[in-house]
Amino acid sequence: MAAIVQDAPHCLIWFGQCPEHIRQLLAADGWSLREQPPELPVSLSLRGHGMVALLFDLCSMATSQLPALLHSLAVSAQLPRLCVLPEGPPSSHRQWVPLSRQCDRVLQGPLQEQQLSDALLSLRGAGLPANPAPLDKLLGQSPAMLLTRTTVRKFAPVELPVLITGQTGTGKELAAHALHQLSPRAQQPMLAINCGAIPAALIQSELFGHERGAFTGALTRRLGLFEHADGGTVFLDEVGDLPADAQTALLRVLQQGTLERVGSHTPVKVNVRVLAATHVELEQAVATGRFRNDLYYRLNVLRLHMPPLAARGNDIALLAGHALEQFRQRHGCRARGFSPACLAAMAHWPWPGNVRELINRIQRAAVTCEHELIQPQDMELAAPGSPDAASEGPLGNARRQAERQALLHCLQEHQFNISAAARAMGLSRVTIYRLCRRHGIERQPATGALDQNA
Numbered sequence: 001m002a003a004i005v006q007d008a009p010h011c012l013i014w015f016g017q018c019p020e021h022i023r024q025l026l027a028a029d030g031w032s033l034r035e036q037p038p039e040l041p042v043s044l045s046l047r048g049h050g051m052v053a054l055l056f057d058l059c060s061m062a063t064s065q066l067p068a069l070l071h072s073l074a075v076s077a078q079l080p081r082l083c084v085l086p087e088g089p090p091s092s093h094r095q096w097v098p099l100s101r102q103c104d105r106v107l108q109g110p111l112q113e114q115q116l117s118d119a120l121l122s123l124r125g126a127g128l129p130a131n132p133a134p135l136d137k138l139l140g141q142s143p144a145m146l147l148t149r150t151t152v153r154k155f156a157p158v159e160l161p162v163l164i165t166g167q168t169g170t171g172k173e174l175a176a177h178a179l180h181q182l183s184p185r186a187q188q189p190m191l192a193i194n195c196g197a198i199p200a201a202l203i204q205s206e207l208f209g210h211e212r213g214a215f216t217g218a219l220t221r222r223l224g225l226f227e228h229a230d231g232g233t234v235f236l237d238e239v240g241d242l243p244a245d246a247q248t249a250l251l252r253v254l255q256q257g258t259l260e261r262v263g264s265h266t267p268v269k270v271n272v273r274v275l276a277a278t279h280v281e282l283e284q285a286v287a288t289g290r291f292r293n294d295l296y297y298r299l300n301v302l303r304l305h306m307p308p309l310a311a312r313g314n315d316i317a318l319l320a321g322h323a324l325e326q327f328r329q330r331h332g333c334r335a336r337g338f339s340p341a342c343l344a345a346m347a348h349w350p351w352p353g354n355v356r357e358l359i360n361r362i363q364r365a366a367v368t369c370e371h372e373l374i375q376p377q378d379m380e381l382a383a384p385g386s387p388d389a390a391s392e393g394p395l396g397n398a399r400r401q402a403e404r405q406a407l408l409h410c411l412q413e414h415q416f417n418i419s420a421a422a423r424a425m426g427l428s429r430v431t432i433y434r435l436c437r438r439h440g441i442e443r444q445p446a447t448g449a450l451d452q453n454a
């Protein structure tokens with residue numbers, strides 16, 4: 001028996017006054033209407049709705065309202081939006097370009113019923129988000145983050161692999177989840193694996209499964225990640241760390257939609273969308289022969305770059321406030337905010353561990369801080385202008401990156417065994433732990449291994 005799916009009503013937020021005949025059309029098309037005075041900031045409380053879209057009826061607006069409209073766009077960057085330009089040639093709408101170029105559909109006034117109906121239908125058909133929540137998790141209002149969210153929205157419904165690049169801790173995994181949750185596969189599983197954290201000998205079996213007797217200890221047939229995720233999405237974190245034979249097998253999945261379990265030559269069909277992430281330049285790995293050229297081109301169809309935190313301006317303060325608030329809600333703490341000196345120090349810090357480092361430092365400060373405002377020293381940040389800060393210039397940054405790389409490399413070589421890594425580097429275990437903390441390299445609870453990408 002077919003299941004009956006009861007759709008929540010779609011909601012159109014109309015900036016301006018909706019004409020009566022359009023109201024009737026919207027109701028007939030299954031849209032509930034909410035009128036929004038253009039000069040007021042939009043407040044989004046959208047639970048219980050299917051798709052939510054914004055419409056800017058510019059025919060009835062003055063240019064002086066543009067800043068308020070742009071603000072509403074910025075705070076609802078995750079929602080699909082349309083605008084209706086006033087009658088007249090393109091040269092007469094130049095003032096609206098900052099708004100219209102951020103819209104998914106641009107209609108020409110006077111508004112035709114059919115034109116609007118088709119545009120709304122095509123927004124639905126494009127699979128644009130029915131639920132804004134996944135993108136809400138990717139916080140930030142900087143131009144770089146607005147562009148990132150727009151790109152996620154565009155890539156999500158397309159049935160192609162996405163290669164997510166960006167430094168460690170910039171939110172690549174978060175973006176991968178948003179891509180899945182906004183895709184038509186959202187009701188199917190998304191399974192993630194960190195390719196660098198699995199020993200090379202096991203990765204084939206983890207990804208593609210094995211038959212009974214395929215190797216010593218393979219007592220039963222076991223399905224791999226790809227078969228478990230059939231119909232859904234697989235997220236391959238640190239894809240550049242895949243060994244050569246696993247790269248070949250992955251290429252087969254992408255080209256032919258089939259895999260072979262270890263110990264079998266029978267192809268098994270799978271239908272999986274692959275999202276892959278890397279914080280190293282895959283191009284370099286290709287150039288040095290460590291990564292297959294053909295696989296690189298298969299994975300690099302749609303590319304999403306996550307901007308580094310240091311390039312996100314006011315997002316730093318916004319993310320810091322959010323992280324502190326989350327901590328306060330969970331654990332309670334004395335600190336309620338940040339001193340101006342701390343905000344300035346955060347703005348100058350290079351954030352090599354990006355958002356993860358910011359969250360770690362704030363959590364640490366929230367635990368130890370005994371006053372209401374967190375100071376730079378609570379977060380172990382140099383105040384701008386101090387001798388410490390001076391050493392945080394490009395040279396300091398390069399030094400830290402080199403230290404991190406050396407540590408990571410050593411940990412990888414020793415399968416993240418702290419004692420072995422400490423011996424190899426001639427350091428104490430305590431120092432290794434301290435360095436891991438400084439570079440935001442964390443222990444993964446599930447495996448007990450260190451998360452090399454922290």
Ligand SMILES: Nc1ncnc2c1ncn2[C@@H]1O[C@H](COP(=O)(O)OP(=O)(O)OP(=O)(O)O)[C@@H](O)[C@H]1O
Pocket residue numbers: 137138139140166167168169170171172173174175237277279306319355356359452453454
């Ligand atoms: N834009 C953002 N808004 C809110 N939280 C974020 C944002 N970006 C990242 N985070 C948080 O920062 C942490 C690191 O994010 P994530 O694991 O997605 O980064 P990553 O780029 O995949 O890191 P790695 O390369 O080390 O695997 C997570 O706690 C995540 O929730």
